[in-house]
Amino acid sequence: MYNEVVRRVTLSGPSSLAPIIRKAVDIVCQTGKYHILVIITDGQITQESETIKAVIEASAVPLSIIAVGVGDGPWNILERFDTRLPYRKFDNFRFVDYHRTAAKTKSPDMAFALHAMMEIPDQYKRIKELGYLEKYSLRKRVQQEKNTQEASPSPIPQSSTKNSPIRYVETLRHRSSNPV
Secondary structure: OHHHHOOOOOOOOOEOOHHHHHHHHHHHHHHOOOEEEEEEEOOOEOOHHHHHHHHHHHOOOOEEEEEEEOOOOOOHHHHHHHHOOOOOOOOOEEEEEHHHHHHOOOOHHHHHHHHHHOOHHHHHHHHHHOOHHHHHHHHHHHHHHHHHHHHOOOOOOOOOOOOOHHHHHHHHHHHHHOOO
């Protein structure tokens, strides 16, 4: 698909991955579900420190990141993100050089899919061990309940004023049980 699309679009660089990674983190937090972010990049990464921070932040949510390198690179930064990025809660980043992977086989699509998805089972297992799925699912339910409560008015006003219906009912009960 890339080979078909690349003829119709204008590619530009250098690239910053931090904004798209942070947007994916926001989506994961909103949905409370596991996601896989696939980024197609030429490898010319700007703002390396911001991208490192974003990848580390993303390791706190149920998100796997696959960076697919197209073109001639350079790939050293993406390879480093894949293998030597410290301070992550789990290995959430996978880099695949598309052309190197696809050129070595008679079935380039299958070879690419295998290499791209190779770490996903281990990442998903680690996400489950860390409790991220339950944590973000619970957070999503709590937020939905809060939004529902804010959207619908309470059937019984909780006012403590003299004109409160609750006080009125309590006054009527008191009068009916104590004859004058």
